Amino acid sequence: KPFKRLLLTGAAGGLGKILRDRIKPWADVVRLSDIGDMGEAREGEEIVQCDLADKAAVFKLLEGVDAVLHFGGISTENTFENIMAANIAGTYNLYEAAHKHGVKRVVFASSNHTIGYYKTTDYIDADSPMRPDSLYGVSKCFGESLSRYYYDRTGIETVCLRIGSSFPEPVNPRMMVTWFSYDDLVESLRCALFTPRVGHTILFGASANPGSWWDNSKASHLGFKPKDSSTRFAASFPDTGAYPPKDDVATIYQGGGFLMSGPQYKD
Numbered sequence: 001k002p003f004k005r006l007l008l009t010g011a012a013g014g015l016g017k018i019l020r021d022r023i024k025p026w027a028d029v030v031r032l033s034d035i036g037d038m039g040e041a042r043e044g045e046e047i048v049q050c051d052l053a054d055k056a057a058v059f060k061l062l063e064g065v066d067a068v069l070h071f072g073g074i075s076t077e078n079t080f081e082n083i084m085a086a087n088i089a090g091t092y093n094l095y096e097a098a099h100k101h102g103v104k105r106v107v108f109a110s111s112n113h114t115i116g117y118y119k120t121t122d123y124i125d126a127d128s129p130m131r132p133d134s135l136y137g138v139s140k141c142f143g144e145s146l147s148r149y150y151y152d153r154t155g156i157e158t159v160c161l162r163i164g165s166s167f168p169e170p171v172n173p174r175m176m177v178t179w180f181s182y183d184d185l186v187e188s189l190r191c192a193l194f195t196p197r198v199g200h201t202i203l204f205g206a207s208a209n210p211g212s213w214w215d216n217s218k219a220s221h222l223g224f225k226p227k228d229s230s231t232r233f234a235a236s237f238p239d240t241g242a243y244p245p246k247d248d249v250a251t252i253y254q255g256g257g258f259l260m261s262g263p264q265y266k267d
């Protein structure tokens with residue numbers, strides 16, 4: 001198998017549970033980590049329960065690891081204190097430990113909420129300035145900048161995967177644009193891990209959905225081609241042709257409901 005040991009953080013989460021089995025073919029041992037319960041280790045697995053904010057624990061977590069899929073952390077809007085510990089300190093601890101242990105590559109689960117203040121009428125690419133829509137989004141911008149710094153300073157390569165909405169199927173009209181099927185997610189991770197040179201790359205994680213807001217041409221060297229599309233759910237969210245209400249923040253901005261969540265939101 002290509003890797004001796006592949007680390008997945010966030011293994012107890014929604015995506016972690018899906019990836020746990022799907023990434024097995026890529027490594028002799030998959031090391032699973034989360035602050036939450038991951039159950040028993042199955043064949044070819046190691047389980048390390050720890051808090052990403054615990055620097056000493058994260059240092060040990062990275063020992064003997066070839067590559068990392070960093071999916072752990074707070075995944076929606078929260079207080080600054082919680083985000084600072086899990087996403088800001090946590091991601092720093094992970095990169096510093098990766099550097100000390102000579103890890104070569106990380107895939108960072110970034111988010112569309114790094115750019116959620118663009119409008120749904122905008123078409124952007126990896127060079128468009130970040131416009132986070134929440135403290136959560138700001139923490140993902142931090143992860144993207146931190147990984148850029150570690151690449152320039154130490155040579156660790158990172159693909160920042162700006163995931164849209166990775167769930168079994170779209171559950172609202174916005175997700176007809178942002179949906180990222182599990183199969184396409186796994187294929188994007190395969191491209192991110194096995195393309196020989198990625199440097200520091202930003203890849204938007206979405207299926208081939210009509211009306212996309214995101215241009216992935218700056219990540220073409222990864223060769224990622226989504227196979228799924230939200231069109232097969234079109235009957236659930238028919239386009240009526242009506243314009244959304246002018247004051248409906250959730251339809252005006254790419255970040256949708258995140259613009260109205262969290263400590264800063266006041267109506």
Ligand code: NAI
Pocket residue numbers: 009010011012013014015016033034035036050051052053070071072073074075076085086090109110111112162163164165166167
């Ligand atoms: P999730 O919330 O289900 O999973 C995140 C996991 O991280 C949880 O199991 C949680 O226990 C763990 N975690 C939280 N704080 C931690 C800490 N301090 N130390 C160790 N572990 C900690 O989220 P989901 O949907 O599985 O997302 C995984 C990653 O992908 C997250 O980083 C999220 O921000 C990112 N993402 C997911 C999207 C999606 O559509 N599912 C969209 C964009 C980004």
Ligand code: 15L
Pocket residue numbers: 075076111112113163164165166178255
């Ligand atoms: C995210 O970043 C979240 O982790 C996920 O739970 C979804 O809310 C997703 O974005 C989205 O924008 O749909």
